[in-house]
Amino acid sequence: MKVFKFGGASVKDSKSIKNITRILKLTGYNDTIIVLSAMGKTTNALEFLVKDYMQGGSSYMDILNKIKEDHLKIINDLFKKTKKSPYNDIVELTNELNNFLKINKSTDHSFIYDQVVCFGELISTKIISFYLELEGIKNYWLDVRKCIKTDSYFRNAALNWNETGKLVKKEIKNKSTIITQGFIASDSKGYSTTLGREGSDYTAAIFAFILNSSSLTIWKDVPGVLNADPRYFNTTQLLKNISYREAIELAYYGASVIHPKTLQPLQQKRIPLFVKSFENPKGNGTKVYEGSKLNPLIPCFILKKNQTLLELSTLDFSFIVEENISQIFSLMDKYKVRVEMIQNSAISFAVCINDRYGKLKDLVLELNLKFKVEVKENVLLHTIRHFDNSSIKEIKESGKKILLEQRTYKTAQFVLSEN
Numbered sequence: 001m002k003v004f005k006f007g008g009a010s011v012k013d014s015k016s017i018k019n020i021t022r023i024l025k026l027t028g029y030n031d032t033i034i035v036l037s038a039m040g041k042t043t044n045a046l047e048f049l050v051k052d053y054m055q056g057g058s059s060y061m062d063i064l065n066k067i068k069e070d071h072l073k074i075i076n077d078l079f080k081k082t083k084k085s086p087y088n089d090i091v092e093l094t095n096e097l098n099n100f101l102k103i104n105k106s107t108d109h110s111f112i113y114d115q116v117v118c119f120g121e122l123i124s125t126k127i128i129s130f131y132l133e134l135e136g137i138k139n140y141w142l143d144v145r146k147c148i149k150t151d152s153y154f155r156n157a158a159l160n161w162n163e164t165g166k167l168v169k170k171e172i173k174n175k176s177t178i179i180t181q182g183f184i185a186s187d188s189k190g191y192s193t194t195l196g197r198e199g200s201d202y203t204a205a206i207f208a209f210i211l212n213s214s215s216l217t218i219w220k221d222v223p224g225v226l227n228a229d230p231r232y233f234n235t236t237q238l239l240k241n242i243s244y245r246e247a248i249e250l251a252y253y254g255a256s257v258i259h260p261k262t263l264q265p266l267q268q269k270r271i272p273l274f275v276k277s278f279e280n281p282k283g284n285g286t287k288v289y290e291g292s293k294l295n296p297l298i299p300c301f302i303l304k305k306n307q308t309l310l311e312l313s314t315l316d317f318s319f320i321v322e323e324n325i326s327q328i329f330s331l332m333d334k335y336k337v338r339v340e341m342i343q344n345s346a347i348s349f350a351v352c353i354n355d356r357y358g359k360l361k362d363l364v365l366e367l368n369l370k371f372k373v374e375v376k377e378n379v380l381l382h383t384i385r386h387f388d389n390s391s392i393k394e395i396k397e398s399g400k401k402i403l404l405e406q407r408t409y410k411t412a413q414f415v416l417s418e419n
């Protein structure tokens with residue numbers, strides 16, 4: 001079995017869906033599991049829907065209708081003259097979502113979020129499954145929630161490997177081409193859960209691991225893994241080979257091409273990961289596997305925006321010692337902020353964080369009970385793996401103010417403010 005994953009950008013409109021057919025015909029699609037994301041920016045739209053719904057707003061129905069219309073337009077494009085179209089399925093799915101919103105009594109934001117956003121993937125896979133059939137690619141549409149089982153930690157659920165292993169093998173048996181959803185799963189009560197934003201890569205890796213796949217290919221709108229994000233950097237280079245270890249490091253620092261949780265399962269079973277361009281499927285792309293270092297060995301740049309720098313000192317100017325540090329970290333854990341970089345001196349402790357769930361205010365309130373806290377919002381975190389003199393010089397001469405700087409043997413990190 002091989003596993004393919006197509007992200008939101010590769011299924012964003014009818015043209016890109018046609019392109020998937022082209023890729024499958026080129027690569028072969030027997031014994032293949034195809035994991036798909038929601039189309040384009042659908043997950044973002046569903047997030048807005050949830051936000052408005054939670055605030056008792058009046059626009060969430062408009063958002064839902066817009067999502068429905070956008071998908072029906074794509075169906076119209078793809079299935080012009082055919083009778084067998086997913087039109088009814090999509091209407092049914094959006095009705096189901098509408099129903100949930102009507103009868104829901106819960107006020108748990110994360111629970112509601114997962115019950116709603118899962119529709120993005122359910123809808124996209126239905127459309128693509130029908131389209132592949134139309135193109136002569138027989139396939140089986142699998143509701144992934146039947147076999148990817150998690151705990152009930154909504155929005156960032158943890159996998160139940162045991163249960164998932166058994167169910168995946170059962171569901172996959174005797175099937176050749178399977179279309180299914182990334183990112184979404186279900187808990188022991190059958191409620192929908194999600195694996196964290198951009199989690200479809202992880203779903204693909206879970207399948208690859210359980211089925212001992214020969215490879216996992218992630219199809220992207222870039223030629224492969226690049227040494228910098230082309231949205232922020234003018235010149236980028238393709239990384240041809242990367243070891244699992246290096247890829248894990250890059251993902252950890254925030255390189256957004258591969259979801260961080262994706263790599264460990266692949267590494268454990270030595271399953272090679274290919275990252276390829278869906279526009280140029282014959283191109284080499286990037287191969288991530290055991291042993292190969294980084295080829296070419298060049299500096300890799302990772303930029304994270306919208307970070308927050310906290311500078312803490314004790315109220316009585318006493319030293320920051322182990323006890324304080326452990327308190328600080330347990331609060332970071334409590335508010336689920338991600339610690340990106342830390343630096344401490346005798347009486348101060350600086351920490352650059354990513355406030356993933358908008359908990360900064362509460363965090364700072366609680367820190368204020370014990371510490372004097374200075375907050376700088378909207379800072380940039382710039383990481384360079386395999387830095388050299390000229391890459392460091394570039395940052396120093398960028399005109400941005402360096403608030404914090406740290407270097408280890410292979411990695412340099414800078415917290416910068418825009419002015």
Ligand code: ASP
Pocket residue numbers: 007008037038043044120182183196197198199200201
């Ligand atoms: N659709 C989800 C998201 O946009 C999952 C994914 O694309 O991997 O985060």
Ligand code: MG
Pocket residue numbers: 007008009037038043198
């Ligand atoms: Mg996506």
